[in-house]
Amino acid sequence: MDIQPILAALRKHRIPAILIVLEIALACAVLCNAVFMIGQRIGEINLPNAIDEQGISDIRVLGTDPKLASDDVPRNLAALRQIPGVTAAAVINTMPLTNNGWNSNVSTQPQEVMEKDSPNVATYLFTAGGEQALGLRLLRGRFFTAEEYADSKLGDSFIPTTHVTLVTQSLAERLWPGQDALGKQVWVGKDYHFTVVGVIADVLRPNQNGEGLAAFHWSMFLPLSPAGYLNDYIVRSAPRDRARVTDAAKQKLAGLSPNAVVKGQTFSETRDKFFADTRSMVWMLVLVCVVMLAVTAFGIVGLTSFWVGQRRRQIGIRRAVGATRAHIMQYFQTENFLLSSAGVAAGMILAFGINLYLMQHYQMLRMPWYYLPASAIALWVLGQLAVLGPALRAANVPPVVATRGV
Amino acid sequence: MLGYYIDLALGNLKRTPVLTALMVLAIGLGIGASMTMLTVLHVMTEDPLPARSAYLYTPHLDPLPVKFKTDPMGTNPNQNLTWPDAMALLNAHRGVQQAAMAGGNVLVWPQRTDLQPFYVDGRYTTHAFFAMFGVPFIKGSGWTAADDQASAHVVVLAEALAHKLFGTGDAVGKTVRLGTFDYRVIGVTTDWAPKPLFYADASASFYSDADQFFLPLSDVLDSKQRDGDLRISGNVSGWSDFNGNMRDPSTTWIQFWVQLDTPAQVSAYRQFLVDYSAEQKSLGRYQRPPTNAKLYSLMGWLRHENLVPDDVRLQFWLAIGFLGVAMLNIVALLLAKFLRRSGEISVRRAMGARKRDIFVQFGIESALVGVAGGLLGLGIAQIGLWSIRQRPDDYAHLAAMDPSMLFGTVVLAIVASVAAGMLPAWRACRVPPALQLKTQ
Numbered sequence: 001m002d003i004q005p006i007l008a009a010l011r012k013h014r015i016p017a018i019l020i021v022l023e024i025a026l027a028c029a030v031l032c033n034a035v036f037m038i039g040q041r042i043g044e045i046n047l048p049n050a051i052d053e054q055g056i057s058d059i060r061v062l063g064t065d066p067k068l069a070s071d072d073v074p075r076n077l078a079a080l081r082q083i084p085g086v087t088a089a090a091v092i093n094t095m096p097l098t099n100n101g102w103n104s105n106v107s108t109q110p111q112e113v114m115e116k117d118s119p120n121v122a123t124y125l126f127t128a129g130g131e132q133a134l135g136l137r138l139l140r141g142r143f144f145t146a147e148e149y150a151d152s153k154l155g156d157s158f159i160p161t162t163h164v165t166l167v168t169q170s171l172a173e174r175l176w177p178g179q180d181a182l183g184k185q186v187w188v189g190k191d192y193h194f195t196v197v198g199v200i201a202d203v204l205r206p207n208q209n210g211e212g213l214a215a216f217h218w219s220m221f222l223p224l225s226p227a228g229y230l231n232d233y234i235v236r237s238a239p240r241d242r243a244r245v246t247d248a249a250k251q252k253l254a255g256l257s258p259n260a261v262v263k264g265q266t267f268s269e270t271r272d273k274f275f276a277d278t279r280s281m282v283w284m285l286v287l288v289c290v291v292m293l294a295v296t297a298f299g300i301v302g303l304t305s306f307w308v309g310q311r312r313r314q315i316g317i318r319r320a321v322g323a324t325r326a327h328i329m330q331y332f333q334t335e336n337f338l339l340s341s342a343g344v345a346a347g348m349i350l351a352f353g354i355n356l357y358l359m360q361h362y363q364m365l366r367m368p369w370y371y372l373p374a375s376a377i378a379l380w381v382l383g384q385l386a387v388l389g390p391a392l393r394a395a396n397v398p399p400v401v402a403t404r405g406v
Numbered sequence: 407m408l409g410y411y412i413d414l415a416l417g418n419l420k421r422t423p424v425l426t427a428l429m430v431l432a433i434g435l436g437i438g439a440s441m442t443m444l445t446v447l448h449v450m451t452e453d454p455l456p457a458r459s460a461y462l463y464t465p466h467l468d469p470l471p472v473k474f475k476t477d478p479m480g481t482n483p484n485q486n487l488t489w490p491d492a493m494a495l496l497n498a499h500r501g502v503q504q505a506a507m508a509g510g511n512v513l514v515w516p517q518r519t520d521l522q523p524f525y526v527d528g529r530y531t532t533h534a535f536f537a538m539f540g541v542p543f544i545k546g547s548g549w550t551a552a553d554d555q556a557s558a559h560v561v562v563l564a565e566a567l568a569h570k571l572f573g574t575g576d577a578v579g580k581t582v583r584l585g586t587f588d589y590r591v592i593g594v595t596t597d598w599a600p601k602p603l604f605y606a607d608a609s610a611s612f613y614s615d616a617d618q619f620f621l622p623l624s625d626v627l628d629s630k631q632r633d634g635d636l637r638i639s640g641n642v643s644g645w646s647d648f649n650g651n652m653r654d655p656s657t658t659w660i661q662f663w664v665q666l667d668t669p670a671q672v673s674a675y676r677q678f679l680v681d682y683s684a685e686q687k688s689l690g691r692y693q694r695p696p697t698n699a700k701l702y703s704l705m706g707w708l709r710h711e712n713l714v715p716d717d718v719r720l721q722f723w724l725a726i727g728f729l730g731v732a733m734l735n736i737v738a739l740l741l742a743k744f745l746r747r748s749g750e751i752s753v754r755r756a757m758g759a760r761k762r763d764i765f766v767q768f769g770i771e772s773a774l775v776g777v778a779g780g781l782l783g784l785g786i787a788q789i790g791l792w793s794i795r796q797r798p799d800d801y802a803h804l805a806a807m808d809p810s811m812l813f814g815t816v817v818l819a820i821v822a823s824v825a826a827g828m829l830p831a832w833r834a835c836r837v838p839p840a841l842q843l844k845t846q
Contacts, residue, residue: 013745015833019738023731030727037720063513063523112646158650189646259523261513276798281717288724291435292731298428299735305425306742362716 006335013307020303021343024379027296028347032375033354034285036367041282045275047216049096050201052135053271054239055087057246058095058232059264064257066228073127073226076256080233083248085241090130091230093123094206095267096219097274098232101206102158106220108175110190119174119215122205125160125224126234133234134203136221139169141182141198144223154227162223165194168202170217186220194222242266293382300386304332308394315394316401325395332391333384340383344376351375408770415771422743426775429736433779436732437822438786441807441815443722445791448811449804450613450714454600458540459704461502461665463672464605465679467491468698469656469691474645483643485608486658489627491686496532500678501664502671503538506623507531508660509607509615509639515583516571526567527639528619530626536562536595538665539605546578546593549622557624561589567618568594589621601804602713604704605663607640612713613801623660627652655691676701718801733826740772740830748837755839764835769827776823784815 010017064072073091080089094100102125105118126134128149136143144164152162165186172181187193202217209215224230233253237245243266250264308315315328351372358364419426453459468484469491476482487495492506510530515523535541536548549560561582568577568591581588599616606615626638644657652659666672676699683696702710744751751764787807794805807815 013742015829016738016741016745019734019741023734023738026727026731026734030724030731034724062525259515261522261524273798277717280797280799281721284721285724288439288728291439292728295432295435295728295732295735298432299738302425302428302735302739303742306739306746310742310746358720362720 003334003338006331006338010335010338016303017339020299020339021346023296023299024340024343024383025346025350027292028344028375028379029350029354030292031289031378032347032351032367032371033358034289035375036355036371037364038282038285038289040365041278041285044213045278045282047204047213048202049204049271050135050137051096051203051267052236053267055135055236055242056133056267057235057237057242057249057264058098058267058270059235059246059249059253059262060232061253061257061260061262062231063260064228069228069230070226072257073230076233076253077127077129079252079256080235080249083235083245083252085237085245086235086249087238088129088132088234088236090127090133090234091226092126092130092134092232092234093230095232095234095270096204096206097270099207099274101209103205103209104159104188106175107187108185110187110193112190119171119218120209121171122219123159124203124219124221125154125230126221127224127226127230130221130223130234131166133236135236136166136203137201139199139201140180141166141196143198149223150225152222152224154224154229158229159188159192160222160224163194164197164223166198166200166221167196168217168219169199170202170214171220172196172199174214174218194220293378296379297382297386300336300383301390304336304387304390305393308332308390308397311394312397312401315397316399316403319397319399320402328395328397329391332387332394336383336387337380340380344379347379348372348376411767411770412774414767415774418747418771419774425739425743429739429775430778430782432732432735433776433819433823433826434782434786436729437780437783437815437819438790439725440722440729441783441787441811441818442790442794442805443718443725444814445787445807445811446718446794446801446805447714447722448808449806450602450718450801451708452601453705454602454604454708455539455704458538458665461667462538462663462704463501463666463675464661464663464702464704464707465495465675466700466702467679467683467692468694469658469686470694471645472693483641483645483658486641486643487660487662488655488658489653489660490655492660492662494682495662495664498678498682500675502667503534504662504664505532505535505538506660506662507535507605508623508626509610510619510621510626511637511639512584512619512621514567514571517582518571518573521570526618527615528564528621529617530621530623530638532623535620536593538663539600541598542596544594544596545576546591548593548620554622554624557628558622559587559589559625560592560622562593562595562620563591564595564616564618565597584619584621595620602708604708605661607659607661608711609639609641611800613804672701715799729822733822736772736775736823736826737829740775740827741833744768744771744830744834745837747834751834751837752839755837761835764837765831768831768834769824772827772831773820773823776819776827779823780816780819783819784812787815 077089077091080086093102102123103120104123106121107118111118128146131143148162148164152160154160167181167186175181175186176184181196181199184196185193186196203219204216205219233249235245235249246264246266250262254262318328355364355367359366455462466484467487469488470476470484496504496506508530510528511525512528513523513525532554533549533551544565548562549558553560561584563577571577571582572580577591577594580591582591597616602612603610603615606612638659640659642657642659644654646656664675666675679699679701680696683692683699686692687696754764791805791807795802
């Protein structure tokens with residue numbers, strides 16, 4: 001196809017052509033960045049979390065006397081284990097994704113003040129059986145022993161007196177890159193240190209902190225004997241029993257502590273609640289992309305339809321002197337291809353610029369290069385689909401039009 | 407003449423109904439989306455206390471050790487004050503009024519037998535809080551400086567909580583059990599909650615939290631009470647080992663606000679903060695430069711806290727980008743449409759119409775598209791705001807248009823449509839009369 005006549009014709013309609021190119025460019029730039037943001041957020045929603053998410057319920061009991069905890073907790077756990085369908089139960093200080101964080105800055109050596117470069121880590125404290133109740137996955141080393149649970153008490157500092165810990169794989173890699181974490185020491189301040197006895201698959205923390213997505217997996221687990229401040233009862237069952245078990249556990253605990261405030265939810269609910277904002281943002285972005293592509297397509301349809309109408313006579317003349325329908329269709333398709341190409345070329349530069357700006361001013365990552373050609377192809381396809389209707393109408397112009405006056 | 411042009415424009419628009427509908431829909435969606443996000447930004451950045459905000463300031467000190475790791479993006483311990491620093495500022499009485507405060511969460515034991523114990527959110531503060539922020543009382547009043555000193559067991563309730571505990575009867579003078587002790591109700595306020603809750607700690611939900619009770623700050627120091635569930639609900643952070651003592655000089659958890667009426671008082675207070683920091687440094691408590699001490703105005707502090715989430719800003723820019731796409735679309739379509747009628751324009755020009763007449767005629771046609779699009783946009787913005795109100799975000803329930811935003815939508819619609827119609831109308835009026843006649 002010879003593109004010279006097309007360019008000559010576009011030069012005649014310079015301003016509408018430039019406008020449609022600009023529209024495609026802007027659509028391309030917004031699309032690239034919006035799709036990238038959607039991808040990032042979906043990645044966040046699907047972050048791995050190596051606990052039994054489908055089988056756990058979390059019953060929170062607040063308002064009990066912490067001094068009675070050493071009697072209350074074993075009694076409550078025994079009652080929970082009697083519920084049919086319950087496979088494990090334990091009590092923990094806080095659960096992943098509950099926005100109720102117990103965080104400490106840790107180091108590989110003792111430190112007088114918390115120094116730069118000491119990662120902020122979520123601390124989970126649970127009683128015997130906690131690893132089964134959560135369904136933690138051990139990668140190396142071992143879980144805690146019965147003596148380690150029994151020897152660990154909670155002081156005023158909110159740090160247990162134990163000297164052993166489990167760390168997540170991500171935290172182990174952060175603290176001792178490329179080394180075996182087993183047997184190493186984790187320090188909190190200058191007085192507390194813990195020997196790593198096991199490395200477990202990544203578990204999410206209760207809340208995201210300012211250190212980015214990587215830090216979302218920095219968690220450590222400590223054993224603890226029944227103590228006050230442990231309010232979350234983890235009850236594990238088969239997924240199909242869970243709804244019933246949650247209700248039964250809630251009733252049982254409310255019955256045992258009549259003055260307490262008892263709330264229960266399945267972990268799936270916890271997760272949904274935590275990511276509700278993110279999910280609504282994803283839908284918003286999807287909506288914007290769809291509507292914007294639709295508007296762009298309508299623009300192309302509208303403009304090409306007008307050009308077809310305007311050129312009916314010329315099309316008739318071309319048909320009369322021997323052009324086939326396919327030639328006429330190709331003309332409009334090629335014209336659209338040229339406009340789209342100019343648009344996506346400008347759009348890719350703009351998209352890259354917007355990404356750079358967002359990286360500077362917002363917590364945004366660099367967009368991988370393949371987003372640019374992918375959105376270019378999307379707009380090419382969109383343009384060709386949009387032009388199809390008007391081009392077919394153009395191809396249907398009969399040659400006899402050439403002989404009539406306008 | 408104007409009526410005739412409008413008739414002409416309507417006729418022309420009717421001749422291409424699908425195209426006209428598409429143009430109106432595009433500009434409507436563009437305006438609807440951008441007004442939705444603009445309204446959200448507007449309500450999120452509003453002044454929480456319009457009458458008082460100009461006189462309210464919050465001092466910030468920097469007691470952190472030099473080596474301490476601070477996070478430029480996150481919250482740092484020096485965002486709040488330690489107990490010793492807060493008491494020093496409070497007792498210096500350098501402002502017209504001043505109050506220290508912290509967020510709280512307490513277990514309430516109702517006397518009514520039909521109510522289970524429950525937790526409520528509120529604030530621990532000092533006596534000047536009520537007068538300084540202008541908290542409206544329905545009955546009774548706040549407590550005195552002497553009550554602060556004595557950690558008196560007195561409480562001020564918000565109307566909703568008073569109603570929940572005591573029904574419609576008078577709550578003042580009654581007793582309510584909070585945690586381990588009984589408290590005497592000395593005042594009931596309206597359900598007062600500035601949006602955003604500017605004085606709250608960075609961990610708060612600024613747009614949905616409201617204080618249900620107010621207790622003397624010194625009550626929370628009693629560790630027996632803290633175990634019995636007088637909890638602090640904000641960030642408690644420190645830079646050396648915490649032993650559970652809230653008076654610890656390296657543990658921050660208190661917010662502080664001061665009223666300063668004149669610029670002279672403001673600069674004097676700034677100097678006071680620097681002098682205080684220098685004194686603490688010479689005593690060896692502080693390590694960082696005394697000039698790190700800052701005094702923020704209320705609106706300045708909200709800007710510094712950057713309460714508007716990044717997501718909302720991004721959505722705003724997306725909406726603006728979308729409006730741009732819609733406008734480009736309309737300019738291109740109108741231009742093509744107008745120039746197709748070059749023949750008609752030439753005839754009118756040849757028969758004596760001035761360029762200006764042509765411009766007005768076609769301008770009116772594009773303005774009609776704009777007005778229709780604007781009306782549609784207003785409707786779409788209402789739907790957009792409604793859908794935001796259904797969202798789980800903290801600010802969602804505030805998303806509604808006030809008169810100024812309604813007016814702004816209309817202005818935006820007119821500006822956008824006139825801007826979009828300008829170029830096509832200008833091109834149309836430049837069609838030369840004779841040439842077009844010849845070629846036809």
